[in-house]
Amino acid sequence: MSKTHVTTTINGDAVEYLCEVDQSLLDVLRDTLELTGTKEGCATGDCGACSVSLDGRLVCSCLVLGVEAEGKQIETIEGVANGTELHPIQQKFLENAALQCGICTPGFIVATKALLEKNPDPTEEEARYYLAGNLCRCTGYDKIIRAVLDAAAEMRGAA
């Protein structure tokens, strides 16, 4: 089995890897690069746990091939905090108790970051609509949505 050489940028780092064509970006991140913060919940694009940003666009990394990352900019949950300083979204998720088990949390945070970059002042309805592809089975979404709106307010104030 021949592998393809891919050069890409992940969380600002130049990264090279070898992958098979039918390997998803999710598998490359988790298995090849050991960036296991990105989670697999379904591998069919229905749960959002594997959300990453690809050239500034929110995607499910299970629905992207590893070979497609050539020359792209990828951001994962591991790149959201600034060193040990949490991003306001991360901080607000903690303050609002917006996680129970935490498996969906990386995907929600990456998606929320994409939302707030596009729409810094979403309504509750806009936030719910934008995040409808991120499944959470523990929280009933209440505290997540509160954390998102709280983070948006904080970031608008901080900007």
Added chain:
Amino acid sequence: MESVQYHAPQSLEDAVPLLKEARTTPSRILAGGTDLLIQMRAGVKTPEMLIDIKKIPELTQLEMGADQIRLGAAVPSAVMDENAELHQQLPGVVEGMELIGSTQVQGRATPGGNLCNASPAGDGAPAMIVSSGQCVIFGPNGTRTIPVEEVCTAPGRTSLADDELLQEFIFPAPKPGQSDAYLRFIPRNEMDIAVVGVAANITVDASGTCTAAKVALGAIAPTVVIATDIAALLVGTKLDDDTLAAAAEMASGLGSPISDKRGTTEFRHRIAGVLTRRVIKIAAARAGERLQ
């Protein structure tokens, strides 16, 4: 085990030798991949070659002309959704695409991929059909143009040859008093496949009389059903409640919907009627707003 070959041609010209190879090598065109990757993982599709078309400029352009709108087959839904002018000109076409999947899927899913996946429940096709979309098909011998409704021939099958790809869609710009709309029914508010989807393109005059109409329904038959009888019924009326009720009744009798995990035959018939009535109203209201 055979490895899959991956190619990402930078131009249509570069794609030609790959398309020729596709005559003999089982291949798939890779656009957004939101259907194909799942099908490959499930073993439903087993291509030996993938041709990624997202780096071909003609396929990722969205051009808003005075007379026509050119939409590259590989333009992501999210890009369509972010284009205010496209929303204004072809709101139904945008609705069809932006209903597909989540925000994450929107970043990848494309109109060309949605059409060529040829699902009976595909959300993109009905509105593209009622808005008179044409498909430019590219192959080693040049291009040919066919109406959108001639692309899907059966569930999972298209009229494209193995050595062809869908390059772009061309829509006539809507006239004053003309607009479109798409509605689908799903049990949740997001993240579902259409149980039924209905698109309408309506033209009205200053008196509110319908002068032209096109209605198409998805998920009630193996391919999209173009409801010419309903269109004929609408033209010449003011789209009053009685007319819409008659249109709904006709819509409920169309197609041959199946009973499955997403809905029963009876339910699909019923919903086809309800959505037809509602979507005509929406399209007509939009059309009225475009009279000025």
Added chain:
Amino acid sequence: MSTNKDYKWIGTRPIRPDGADKVTGRAAFGADKNLPGMLHAKILRSPFAHAKILSIDTSAAESASGVLAVMTSADMPDLASEMGEAGESAVDFRDLSHNILASGKVLYHGHAVAAVAATSAKLALAALKLIKVEYEELPVVLEIEDAMADDAPILHEDQFTPGGSKDKPSNVAAKMKLPRGDIDKGFAEADIIIEREFTTPTVHQGYIEPHAVTASMSASGHADIWCCTQGTFVVRAMTAKVLGMDVGKIKVTPSEIGGGFGAKTTVYLEPIAVKLSEKTGRPVKMVMDREEVLRATGPTSASVIKIKLGATNDGKLIAAQGSLKYGAGAFKGSPMAPGCMCVFASYEIPNFLIRGFDVVLNKPKVAAYRAPGAPMAAFAMESLMNEMATKLNLDPIEFRLKNAVKEGSVAAYGPKFPVIGFVETLEAAKAHPHYSAPLGKNQGRGVGTGFWFNIGMQSSATINVNESGSVTVITGSADIGGSRASMALFVAEELDISYDLITPLVSNTEEAGYCDVTGGSRTTFATGMAVVKASKNLVANMRKRAAKTWGIDIDDVTWEDGAAIAPAAADKQPLTMAQIATSAAKTGGPLTASASLTAQGAGAGFGVHICDVEVDPETGKTDVIRYTAIQDAGKAIHPSYVEGQYQGGAVQGIGWALNEEYVYNDKGVLQNFGFLDYRMPVANDLPMIDTVIVEVPNPSHPYGVRGVGETPIVPPLAAVAEAVNNAAGVRICHLPISPPRLLAEIDAK
């Protein structure tokens, strides 16, 4: 014990200790464990829902590229039927073994038949295709009442109904009967009698994290298991039993767990991974995909429940009769018994008769799901309570208040209730602004109540004091929703030190004292009790150290503000915990304290939910537009996570009511095996879920804690159904209230 005093820490909302790792991707979940030289194993699953296995030929797979081992049930010992503890219920270890890998017969579509370990997951999957299994198909039975019929296809030739025929095997694995008074007399005295039959579908727990394990067998015969589980000790016990190993040779280390809701209190993969590691001498990793999770793990029972309810015109219940049939899946053990025990538990009814049936059929063996058995029972009973209130022209909450159990009431399942908070919870619901808010067109409101016993069981805790005075709290209770924060809050309160000085750990089976599963809403209650007890032991120890330092009697030393003080000796400056810790070497060595216990007196939990929906009468689509969950927590240790339990349970119940269901074809093949078509609620399906925490302290817990995790899934089914009834004018007896079904009901009106 005082539950009314002002606490410094209990009842506050600090950030959870494990939070930062979970928002940065640093936390390691089940599938995140990798070891050098690790193999990947995959499972071959049955294409039939019911068939005899005539032969399995694994030779081609064994010689395939990259394959190091193949395993079937022949690699596991033949176990005799033997019941044992499994989480919060019982399991027959032989059934458990046969569920892990089919033996002789496959009993549901997706039943595991063989496993392959290879150098990559891809090669393992490829090798599965080379395993030749010869099947003889058998007739399939999927519905409970079909499985109970005389001529039903029989799943287990050696299963006989207790008290029934000893010659004719049966799919009815167990029966239960709970009587009180004289129902004939009771119904004769009733002014109004309603009788209805209710059905609920098979539904899945729906955790986002698929089951995952990595196992490594050492040359000395010690197995290491890393997995996502609600109970490491139950994984150890089950794996040991199924593989014929001693528990002392197995170490189970918990990863973070991405949701379980009861279903991660059993094992599917662990024994296979251990055996394959033993066969190959290499670590073996197994991760299910979503399809496997839906086809072959969980779910919870479908049910057919018939209830007859009699009341007098003054609004008192006088008689009730219930027949509760639960589908167990392929092996006995549905939550029929708790269902029977819960169904009338919330009300004082002088005459009743409850009968329960545990029925096997060709679906995956059910696993625990949040208040196992109770939501279906409550759907039926609470729906009838709503209908009865209407017939009596009584407010539904008022009607419940007239019949509600209170301290001293004898529960339908036997014991006398100690202090409980059902009445207080009903009163809080009645007073809530939501209950009297106006409704619009096509909108309706419904209420439902829920009861769950909650359990105690065994827990242990150890507290180690660092030389700086900070502490580590070690338990073996998996943290599925913030329990580390609760443990730290208990310690902070007891030691009177800052929450930030406390590091709570969930440790492995060799380093933590025994803890039963995180389930039954027991962790904050029971493990919390052990932590409190260990804290008290530690305080006593530190007082002893101070007494020794000061040369006074321990009885003259008290503990305040995180320090030992000698109130009677003015010359003795307080000794802070840090000082005691620093000088521990001179006063008797390192400071550590442990406690273990079997927690008694788990306080029952009662909840009342208020639901508003809007129905589209043309499409049958229902939207929940407002929702309030009110529940007695006894005492909320970390209120945010208590609210989170209310909200999460409510939403699982809403999903169960509206759209979730297993859709099978007539061959017993699940049709909706992904998140796309197994329709769990998404963010824009829901409003905010308001909560009210009622606090009627549990006298058996030092801080008054009642379990809170399970009760919230009990009320929603009936609350949603009643709201739909009030919006659309159709009485809902069958779930889910999916658009096609509701539209058909509206049409039939």
